[in-house]
Every structure is written in structure tokens, then in C-alpha cells.
Amino acid sequence: MQTGFRSGRYSESILFAIEEFTQLFQKYFPSEKQNPNELSDRPEVM
Structure with missing residues (x-):
């Protein structure tokens, strides 16, 4: 680079x-056969 x-x-x-x-x-870190959306797309209010 x-x-x-x-x-x-x-x-x-x-x-x-x-x-x-x-x-x-x-x-x-290979992906699993089923690869669901592991993280929510919704914002987290803290």
C-alpha cells in the first residue's frame, strides 16, 4: 500500500x-452455511 x-x-x-x-x-473466519444478518440494521439508542 x-x-x-x-x-x-x-x-x-x-x-x-x-x-x-x-x-x-x-x-x-469462514462464513457458516446459513449466513443470517447477525447484526441488526436498526440503530441502537443508548
């Missing part, structure tokens, strides 16, 4: 980093 930023390729560098993190997370 640093190399891409130095070259002025900000968007490409960020998207590449997101893809790398996504693959890493999928490896260690």
Missing part, C-alpha cells in the same frame, strides 16, 4: 489492501 501511495495510485492500493484482508479473514 505504501508503494502504491508513493506512486499516487491511492484507489488501487486501498482496493488491493481490502481484497488481501478479505481473503485473510475468509481463511480464518
Whole structure:
């Protein structure tokens, strides 16, 4: 990402980093067969 930023390729560098993190997370935290919406879409008032 640093190399891409130095070259002025900000968007490409960020998207590449997101893809790398996504693959890493999928490896260690695979989704279940049924993937319900685990977090509510409703705001929580505290």
C-alpha cells in the first residue's frame, strides 16, 4: 500500500489492501452455511 501511495495510485492500493484482508479473514473466519444478518440494521439508542 505504501508503494502504491508513493506512486499516487491511492484507489488501487486501498482496493488491493481490502481484497488481501478479505481473503485473510475468509481463511480464518469462514462464513457458516446459513449466513443470517447477525447484526441488526436498526440503530441502537443508548
